[in-house]
Amino acid sequence: MSEYVISVNSTVDLPKEWLEKRAVPVIPLKYTIDKETYDDMSGLTSKEFFQKLREGKMAVTTQVNPEQAKEGLEKIVREGKDILHLAFSSGLSGTYNSMRIAAEELKEEYPERKIIVIDTLCACMGEGLLLYYALKHKKEGMSVEELADWVEQNKLHVCHNVTVDDLHHLQRGGRVSKTAAVLGTMVQIKPIIHVDDEGKLQVIGKERGRKRSIQKIVDMSVERSKGWDNEIIMITHGDCPEDAEYLAKVVREKMGVENILINNIGTVIGSHTGPGVLAVFHMGGKR
Numbered sequence: 001m002s003e004y005v006i007s008v009n010s011t012v013d014l015p016k017e018w019l020e021k022r023a024v025p026v027i028p029l030k031y032t033i034d035k036e037t038y039d040d041m042s043g044l045t046s047k048e049f050f051q052k053l054r055e056g057k058m059a060v061t062t063q064v065n066p067e068q069a070k071e072g073l074e075k076i077v078r079e080g081k082d083i084l085h086l087a088f089s090s091g092l093s094g095t096y097n098s099m100r101i102a103a104e105e106l107k108e109e110y111p112e113r114k115i116i117v118i119d120t121l122c123a124c125m126g127e128g129l130l131l132y133y134a135l136k137h138k139k140e141g142m143s144v145e146e147l148a149d150w151v152e153q154n155k156l157h158v159c160h161n162v163t164v165d166d167l168h169h170l171q172r173g174g175r176v177s178k179t180a181a182v183l184g185t186m187v188q189i190k191p192i193i194h195v196d197d198e199g200k201l202q203v204i205g206k207e208r209g210r211k212r213s214i215q216k217i218v219d220m221s222v223e224r225s226k227g228w229d230n231e232i233i234m235i236t237h238g239d240c241p242e243d244a245e246y247l248a249k250v251v252r253e254k255m256g257v258e259n260i261l262i263n264n265i266g267t268v269i270g271s272h273t274g275p276g277v278l279a280v281f282h283m284g285g286k287r
Helices: 016-021 048-053 066-077 095-109 127-139 144-157 167-172 178-186 209-226 241-255 266-271
Strands: 004-009 030-034 038-039 059-062 081-088 114-118 160-163 190-197 201-206 232-238 261-262 278-284
Touching: 004 066, 004 127, 038 278, 048 266, 059 209, 059 266, 066 081, 066 095, 081 095, 081 127, 081 144, 095 114, 095 127, 114 144, 127 144, 127 160, 127 232, 127 261, 127 278, 144 160, 160 209, 190 209, 201 209, 209 278, 232 241, 241 261, 241 278
Parallel strands: 004 081, 081 114, 232 261
Antiparallel strands: 030 038, 030 059, 160 190, 160 278, 190 201, 232 278
């Protein structure tokens, strides 16, 4: 069995140190703010980035193009390794298509190598959670083909339950109307969002007040995780660590899972959610 590597896009939003420790290659998306362009996971710190958003600065994100995708993947195949790439959801970015094009070109140039690109239909630490289990199964001895099959069979069991603090960022992205954003912000309406089976963000409810919205996304997680053994749960936040710790406390109380990984949301996805976003990711029966 040939040696293979699991690679990802930067939108996994896991700590850089976590990824480096496990030797996971990352192919980054980019973002531009204040007329400066950076690779996701590089440049501004999370606190610096979200402070700029709070000041009213706009961030614009850029998908991976086929040339960047090919450059990232070719570094691996040149080492004589096969690749399983877990790509950012096609429902949110054209990055998956760029990765797929790059893989097809490389397979022509390196016919002895296996390069499998999967549209995870996941985002943020939903991708990260899929990576966590993929690395575990790789360590247990799954071949690249077996692991690709496992990912395809399980990717729609990765649940993303999200609430945002500021409706204006969703409004800019076309998720809610301007009127709804203004009125909702005035009365402290907090949208409840998930990623659907097409890998797209969908507003599926609303709660009044921060704590009620946090309770709601945990209640959704409790319901959707029934019958599943979650050995880890992941939580992301948009520069609101105290709220993330409170969310983790509620998760422990209601779901009984102690192993929780908390990390700041990345700059690319954070550009669209804004500061104050909170999300919990776990395996479950239905998204």
